[in-house]
Amino acid sequence: MMEKSFKAMVVSEAGNKQYRRDIVQRQIKDLPEGNVLVNVHYSSLNYKDALSASGNRGVTRKYPHTPGIDAAGVVAESTDPTFKIGDQVIVTSYDLGMNTAGGFGQYIRVPAGWVVPLPDGLSLRQAMCYGTAGLTAALSILHLVNHGVQPAHGEILVSGATGGVGSIAVSILAKQGYTVAAVNGTTDRSDYLKSIGAQRIIAIEDAVDTSGRPILSERWAGSVDAVGGDLLATTIKSISANGVVTTCGNVASPDLPINVYPFILRGVTLVGIDSQNCPMALRQKAWNKLAGEWQITQMETVVEEIPLNELDRRIDKMLARGSKGRVVVNML
Template identity: 65%
Template sequence: MTTFNAMIVRENADGTFSRAIEAKSIDDLPAGEVVVRVYYSSLNYKDALSATGNRGVTRSYPHTPGIDAAGEVVQSSDARFKAGDKVIVTSYDLGMNTAGGFGEYIRVPAGWVVPLPEGLSLKESMEYGTAGFTAAMSVDALVTGGVTPESGEVLVTGASGGVGSIAVAILNKLDYRIAGVSGKTDETDYLKSMGVATVLSIEEATDTSGRPMLKPRWAGCIDTVGGDILSSAIKATAPTGVVTSCGNAAGPNLDLTVFPFILRGVTLAGIDSQNCPMPRREKVWQKLASEWKLEGMGKVVSDIPLRDVEARIDDMLAGRHKGRTVIAMA
């Protein structure tokens, strides 16, 4: 019987939650066709919520968070995978209600498993993780929708965040002109070093006029925050532009008319990385391994062992976390 280390989140008798690294058995893992030895995971905000007992993310405890995992297949009852295959597992229910990547082994359905594309290492795949995959899905929606570098400036909201900063880096690599919105006034130099030509404050990016449409300014927009910033971006998007939506930190509601859609032909594309169909999932990972692969990710990525994850979770919840954190499980 193989035992391994994992972070276990438990609900205490008084309703509080505690976290500890404990020994688990592979026999404790949920049903699934593929057992993966996890070499790397990464820390996401959803993991921090799960690790503190957020029922909107994880329904029952004890639980092992970790919505991202990359490693090697050790056992498979599905012919598509064999022992020794290097794979990526993100999204679906991993780390939410299925034991996740903060354990040295996971067992998951074969339909969740993506073969590691050539050109990408296991560690590099977790430098991107769900945040990078979501960013790449957003860029893919712009490209597929016909927004080219010649179309004009592309707006990225939450540009200094995990999804936003990687979206900026990919767009810069593809020669788009980028405007970035950030709520952090000290991030201007960082954003410009990433390729942002125009840095906007939240106030500058939020329309308060109440007009149903604004002067066309953006060829497209990658929105990571929702709320009034998203509705303002839609109203200022040029004819046939594409706006993507993947977050709601600024609010889930949109104050809009249909005019941007029926008078300018603007497309609003929802980005759902959790349930992305496998053909598109594989396509986007392949892009990240080849023509969209980013050099210098190490500048915004820090590596930690599993024992240090608890402190990083506290930092993330307190707003002190910056960049990407890769967890080395070995």
């Protein structure tokens, strides 16, 4: 076993339901058990990481803890023949960064079943430009495509479009020839949304129906939703016949105030996206798409790279809803 210390962000209880974040030295021997030890080169910041880093017990049960649900790096040790020292790999989701020490440390140790070989066409840094957000966006679009939603069928609505999942979904859909309508945030970022491929910008007040009607005029061929709540309900009621809505977030609300009419009168399909535990074959297919025909050439426009010592400030900014696009953490 490798004997080495490494840098990591550690979140610990400070009393009175307060939590503190420190960059400390950890020992590899103290990492959890697993088949594969990975030297993390890059991670990324997700909303779930911000929750874990602020003491949210719904995400992380025990502290002190190192968050980071995304990691890309090089295999340093492996007891599984699938991986050898020097292999470049991606680890996202499962329990990484939730209750297993995550990618905000320079080393992680995980089960081999969590590890995805880095696809040809992606660098480690590019993989973290996508991260769980990119994987989630790719899974969402795969479901739209697999259900037969084509560019000619009409506009695709993307909610939470300034966030990580939404930004990547807008960019991929636009690249594939879809007409994308993006829901703007409470802060006007229409210029940003247009720059990544949105053809139409929808204000939040225009995307949420308050009439209480059980079904609305057909408006969208499909949707990638990352918000939930009333916006998702309105979207479902506005989808064209046999359209598809994917949902992956609940930042607005986990509740869905809707009836069955869109489903039984229009054949609307609602697909939940579980990027955390999706099957490995589907996970690899999504990563291969991101490395190939869905790769976003203008990815740098939605990505900001920071060092580990700037992560604390960016977590606070994300919790205050002040983030847009993706934040990649350079762990080297």
